[in-house]
Amino acid sequence: MLELKNITKTFFPGTVNEKVALNDVSITLNDGDFVTIIGGNGAGKSTMLNAIAGVWRPDCGQILIDGVDVTHLPEHKRAKYLGRVFQDPMMGTAKDMEIEENLALALRRGKRRGLRWRITRAEREQYRELLAGLDLGLETRMTAKVGLLSGGQRQAVTLLMATLKTPKLLLLDEHTAALDPKTAAKVLELTDQIIAEKKLTAMMVTHNMKDAIVHGNRLIMMHNGRIIFDVSGVEKKNLTVETLLEKFSQSSGEEFANDRALLN
Amino acid sequence: MAFFDWLGALPGAAAQGIIWGIMAIGVYITYKILDVADLTVDGSICTGGAVCAVLVTSGVNVWVALAVATVAGILCGLLTGFFHTFMGIPAILAGILTQLILWSVNLKIMGQANLAVPSRAFKVLIAASRVPKSLLVLAGFMIVLIAVLYWFFGTEMGASLRATGSNIQMSRAQGINTELNKIFGLALSNGVVALSGALLTQYQGFADINMGRGAIVIGLASVIIGEAVTARFAKNFAVKLLGVILGGVIYYFVYQTVVFLGLDTDLLKMLSAIVVAIFLAVPYWKKRYFSNPKKKEEKRDA
Ligand SMILES: Nc1ncnc2c1ncn2[C@@H]1O[C@H](COP(=O)(O)OP(=O)(O)OP(=O)(O)O)[C@@H](O)[C@H]1O
Numbered sequence: 155m156l157e158l159k160n161i162t163k164t165f166f167p168g169t170v171n172e173k174v175a176l177n178d179v180s181i182t183l184n185d186g187d188f189v190t191i192i193g194g195n196g197a198g199k200s201t202m203l204n205a206i207a208g209v210w211r212p213d214c215g216q217i218l219i220d221g222v223d224v225t226h227l228p229e230h231k232r233a234k235y236l237g238r239v240f241q242d243p244m245m246g247t248a249k250d251m252e253i254e255e256n257l258a259l260a261l262r263r264g265k266r267r268g269l270r271w272r273i274t275r276a277e278r279e280q281y282r283e284l285l286a287g288l289d290l291g292l293e294t295r296m297t298a299k300v301g302l303l304s305g306g307q308r309q310a311v312t313l314l315m316a317t318l319k320t321p322k323l324l325l326l327d328e329h330t331a332a333l334d335p336k337t338a339a340k341v342l343e344l345t346d347q348i349i350a351e352k353k354l355t356a357m358m359v360t361h362n363m364k365d366a367i368v369h370g371n372r373l374i375m376m377h378n379g380r381i382i383f384d385v386s387g388v389e390k391k392n393l394t395v396e397t398l399l400e401k402f403s404q405s406s407g408e409e410f411a412n413d414r415a416l417l418n
Numbered sequence: 419m420a421f422f423d424w425l426g427a428l429p430g431a432a433a434q435g436i437i438w439g440i441m442a443i444g445v446y447i448t449y450k451i452l453d454v455a456d457l458t459v460d461g462s463i464c465t466g467g468a469v470c471a472v473l474v475t476s477g478v479n480v481w482v483a484l485a486v487a488t489v490a491g492i493l494c495g496l497l498t499g500f501f502h503t504f505m506g507i508p509a510i511l512a513g514i515l516t517q518l519i520l521w522s523v524n525l526k527i528m529g530q531a532n533l534a535v536p537s538r539a540f541k542v543l544i545a546a547s548r549v550p551k552s553l554l555v556l557a558g559f560m561i562v563l564i565a566v567l568y569w570f571f572g573t574e575m576g577a578s579l580r581a582t583g584s585n586i587q588m589s590r591a592q593g594i595n596t597e598l599n600k601i602f603g604l605a606l607s608n609g610v611v612a613l614s615g616a617l618l619t620q621y622q623g624f625a626d627i628n629m630g631r632g633a634i635v636i637g638l639a640s641v642i643i644g645e646a647v648t649a650r651f652a653k654n655f656a657v658k659l660l661g662v663i664l665g666g667v668i669y670y671f672v673y674q675t676v677v678f679l680g681l682d683t684d685l686l687k688m689l690s691a692i693v694v695a696i697f698l699a700v701p702y703w704k705k706r707y708f709s710n711p712k713k714k715e716e717k718r719d720a
């Protein structure tokens with residue numbers, strides 16, 4: 155499904171700020187894998203997702219999605235394979251556009267955008283149903299500007315947008331981190347539901363170890379730009395926060411340092 | 419007596435206002451929709467005027483002249499877009515560079531700094547000596563332009579342009595070629611601006627190398643005035659565009675009034691610039707000094 159081969163990315167090379175954000179990372183995802191990703195601050199989790207999304211080119215290495223080499227495809231061309239939800243709820247939607255316009259933009263991901271009308275009546279019905287499914291009352295506000303919505307509502311809409319046109323791979327970067335606990339739980343539940351329904355392959359970064367254990371079928375831990383731990387199946391199911399922390403100090407020789415993770 | 423002179427000058431001011439309002443729609447496309455500050459307009463409005471003047475005075479049909487002028491404006495926008503995207507130059511600087519290039523180009527097009535297109539000698543669509551007919555023709559241009567833009571920004575492609583201006587990261591994540599869209603928007607905007615330059619040349623009966631100086635400020639002023647006037651009821655995009663034209667007309671009414679009050683018109687550009695500066699500062703001041711107290715509390719809790 156997804157193959158990362160020896161991806162390395164260094165920011166500010168040759169300066170005092172030089173930072174090896176990804177250090178020879180390789181991983182292969184199988185169809186239907188739902189991988190949760192944990193790691194300390196600056197471990198390279200976001201950087202890995204950005205590399206896959208094509209925000210910039212890696213220094214070296216190769217990225218394959220379903221056997222297609224996308225290493226040199228620009229971000230907007232890779233978008234047809236990917237659904238993305240960001241940590242910042244403001245980032246995934248266009249605030250000056252209506253809810254239904256945002257969804258219509260997302261439905262056309264990977265298609266040529268021509269001079270047809272931007273949204274059709276049939277689509278509207280589809281959106282109304284999907285929004286009703288969120289249970290946030292948005293189905294009656296479809297022509298409201300997204301900027302009027304709360305962070306949680308926007309994140310839910312972003313999640314819909316990311317999966318409206320079924321992506322080959324769903325990338326979630328701490329997409330519940332900016333939400334209050336109740337909303338976060340709801341968005342997470344919605345995430346599970348959509349991934350299960352559409353049988354998506356997904357990668358979800360989280361700072362919550364419990365969430366990382368409970369959700370998905372595979373867990374990876376990152377540290378200093380490397381994947382230091384990768385479990386799946388029964389072994390993953392039987393993980394506890396304690397064993398994870400232990401694993402971490404074993405593999406890295408350090409204490410687990412993620413302010414937010416330790417709060418949980 | 420002076421009052422009636424003033425009144426009598428209003429239709430002419432309205433015609434000028436519509437022409438500058440059309441230019442302001444070009445500014446609206448980049449500044450409001452695409453979220454790019456494009457300074458090309460000071461040059462491209464003159465390019466439109468110069469091309470139109472040269473073609474009309476050499477006997478070319480005025481409609482053809484308008485079309486070619488518009489295409490010339492599109493090319494100006496493409497150049498700025500190329501500087502901005504392909505060469506990675508910040509938008510403002512890219513616009514200034516094109517503006518400077520156009521200064522030379524416009525002089526070369528006209529062969530001199532000023533080129534007369536007297537309406538007595540050439541067949542033109544509008545002229546200051548025929549205000550009623552000009553108003554009618556300009557209203558026609560205005561309606562067609564607004565209709566076309568309303569349609570375009572309602573299409574898939576138009577929506578992708580609006581998305582690019584609203585949230586560029588999201589647009590890329592949704593597979594939109596944001597660089598291409600910026601180039602396209604700049605080209606479209608400067609096409610409209612050059613069209614208004616061609617109209618202005620016909621109306622005033624000449625093209626002049628300085629005719630675009632400060633156009634961006636007049637454009638911004640019109641956009642701001644138009645927004646202020648129509649804010650309450652302008653939810654519809656077409657009404658917003660109409661508001662921009664209205665902004666241009668109001669701007670010219672004020673100009674006319676200043677003229678009649680005997681104030682120094684040389685000061686008007688300075689005044690417009692100051693007014694625009696204050697209006698641009700308002701949102702910033704609001705955020706800074708009148709920010710929502712609720713949010714502050716939330717932060718304290720955290
Ligand atoms: N665009 C960028 N430019 C410069 N440095 C960057 C950039 N993106 C990431 N980095 C650096 O790369 C390192 C890895 O960052 P990354 O954002 O991947 O961490 P993370 O694992 O997502 O951490 P967090 O839990 O804080 O989100 C950090 O040192 C970060 O400062």
Ligand SMILES: [Mg+2]
Nearest residue numbers: 199200201327
């Ligand atoms: Mg991160």
